Amino acid sequence: MLRIASLNINGIRAGHRRGFDDWLATRGCDVVTLQEVRAPLDKLPENAFGDYHVTYDPGQLAGRNGVAVLTRERPAAVRTWDAEVLVRAPGEDHLHTEPAPDGVPLARGLARHAHEGRYLEVDLADAPVTVASLYLPKGGLPAHLQRPGRMREEPDGGVRYEWKMRFLAAFARQLSRTRRAAAARGREFLLTGDLNLAHTRLDVAAWRRNQQSEGFLPEERAWIDSQLSPRTLVDVVRRVHPETEGPYTWWSWLGQAYARDAGWRIDYHLATPRLARSAVAAEVDRDHRGERLSDHAPVVVDYDFPG
Template sequence: MTGFSVASFNVNGIRAARRRGFDKWLAERSPDVVGIQELRCPESEVGEFAGYAAAIDAGSVAGRNGVALLTRVPPAAVRNWVTHPPKARGLNEFAGQGRYIEVDLADRAVTVACLYLPKGGLPAERQKAGGMRDKPDGGAKYERKQRFFAAFTKELNRNRLAARRAGRDFLLIGDLNVAHTRHDVTNWRAARGMDGFLLEDREWFDEILGARRLVDVVRRVHGDLPGPLTWWSWAGESFRKDVGWRVDHQLATPGLAARARGVVVDKEPSPAQRLSDHAPLVVTFGD
């Protein structure tokens, strides 16, 4: 058996991404597994993907969220939070939102999970009318994200251990809406006061990683160096100047992480060619 490649891509609307050239990217890159976040449409409108089987949870929130996993070989099993409700207390409020799906690959002993973690905000005491891009919400989005953190940590641990009991490695991919280290944000000092790089966000990320739990595959391969980035604002010159964040991740159990051989971000050559405000994060694993 040869190695395999895994892509994670927040498409910011699969219909719009396909109009911009998603299918061309998919055919040329040809990853073995693709995790997609933010489908933002009903499952009936997602469409088919040539050469891939698609496991989809579009969720019930119109025009929001939605995750999918594309595999070259139809998976041995598919689980999402509707067909397999989460066991961790606190996740029920998120179960129908299309945020999590996992598959057992049929052609190798790996379980792949795709997550779109809720975007947060600032805590109430740090919100000032007129000084924020978003309208103050009293900390509601911040609290929602913190609730998800607490519950998902337990669910993630259960799923990782279930894979191990089944003799499988475990790989979590997706848009986690958190940049973990200063190397994952261009202007990290300023970012410390922003959602996604708050101390609470980074401490949660620390909690789910560990030498015996999950390893940040991108950081392991890329090293303790700036980048690679995966998200740039649509506004201004962020994309041209490469001022962005890495909130897209691939976290693997240690055995699988040790087999990671390469990391690539398929950043488009120009703003006019962008498929999304994110770019695909592709990791190649050896055997």
């Protein structure tokens, strides 16, 4: 059995204050992927990643992004979009990064994002699986949907929206290359992380009034459609829970969204078909001992897969 979890921790230091270290020590995961770690190496909490080998790309944007993969064994290989990555065993405390081996060449349009700490993948040493952690940009609204006074941010004429759509187009090309490269190495492929996209009506509690909201726009939903098929990648949680509303993975800190379970499912496990078929359980840990670890919740899947 292989238990894999993914969590947008929304800051590793805040996560530790909310009990992430105890969740990590007691949940029994073999692999944990993290997004928005948001800490330079010298600001990581003591024992930040528990009794795990950590591979961490902090990126170069102060206080933003950062992705990590925690594993029980040192990864057999590590690949990232940037040149440097922290690889550290349990009990080590060094802060220097080391060069990551060259991976799949970056698709056109991704080089500008290589330094942002958005993507990292490892080959597991104890199972024929490549696991990736992705933090996809949030984006914004297209210009024609922007209404001054009805938005939290200042209208930008669609700049953030267009930036996200360009990222999605480039990442689609990269994802296809990466999945094929894993297959060529004899490995299944699993993309985990915060996609900042909800796919269907089952994935947003208030889907009717959110059809013109960023993260649930028709073109964003169509992008997820284009990545999924019985031959390429499968939405594992939706396969396990085909008719369930949710299970939601993100709730606003504002108002009563969390208490009313008025959430969004925007955190995913997207797996190659053979690995997806092996999933026997999929859960969202809404809290840990009554405490929210983040505005997101861990998505935990058990795979009955050799390892």
